[in-house]
Structures are given as structure tokens and as C-alpha cells.
Amino acid sequence: MTLKVYLSGEIHTDWREQIVEGAKGLDASFNSPVTDHAASDDCGVAILGEEPNKYWHDHKGAMVNAIRTRKGIEDADVVVVRFGDKYKQWNAAFDAGYAAALGKSLIILHGPDHQHALKEVDATALAVAEEPHQVVEILRYVLTGALPA
Secondary structure (H helix, E strand, C coil): CCEEEEEEECCCCCHHHHHHHHCCCCCEEEECCCCCHHHHHHHHHHHHCCCCCHHHHHHHHHHHHHHHHHHHHHHCCEEEEECCCCCCCHHHHHHHHHHHHCCCEEEEECCHHHCCCCHHHHCCCCEEECCHHHHHHHHHHHHHCCCCC
16 A cells, blocks of 8 residues: 655644655655745746735735645645644645545644644544654554554
8 A cells, every 4th residue: 555645734844854754665655835935935926927916926826836735635645734833834724624625634743832722623633743753653554554663
């Protein structure tokens, strides 16, 4: 069984790399949004033309990014959504809701400080993890049936 995993959410830490590295040897493939913050912010105007109004600048980028995000979530077997400590990731909340609405297996990843604020988001998930290594162990268990050593 091959698992297609979409890694969504916070882009300011190396959590994705930790999961991909930890999952080496598992039959899993990974996809994610564009994690280059500047490219993600400016893709709409770079492709579709400049906008003098910041709202429309951001709107164009959000719409272009949504094409990639929707396709990645739709193609995934498992969607992991990370909420980081430093920034509010409203797009991550959308991704979690979209994945849940599609019936995707959803893993939410965040620290204990966000438990209360994300209780409704957590309720849509099949698992809520605090650390990337826990996500790797979930994937390992799903693919092999093996418990952590």
C-alpha cells in the first residue's frame, strides 16, 4: 500500500523535512504547498500582472495557490495540517476543513498551547499530534502495523 501524504500549514519551521526524513523506507510519497513565502505571496501578480491594491495582490496569490492546494489535498490519502506557534495560519484551518469535507484521513499537528483554540479543528481529525515524529509513527503503523520501538 502506498500512501500519498499532503503536508499543509505552517511554513516557517522544518517540520516537513522531519516527517519526510523520518518516513524514509516507508511506502509514502509527499506533496505540499509552495513553501517559499515570497513566491507564494507574489505568484498571482508575477503570473497575472501587478496590482496597486494590496488586497488584490494578495487575492491573486491566494487563488493561484488554491489550485495547487486543492489538487494536493484531493489527490492525498492522508493530509497533515501543521499549526505553528509564531503566526496565525488561517489557510491551514481552511485546508483542514477542506480535507475533512472530502473525507480525507486528517492528522492535525500543533503544540499543547493551541489545544483550546483548535478544539473544533482537532475534532475533524483522526489523530492530533504534537511532534513530527508522532506523525511518522502514525504513518509507519498505518503502512506496516508496527508499533514504535
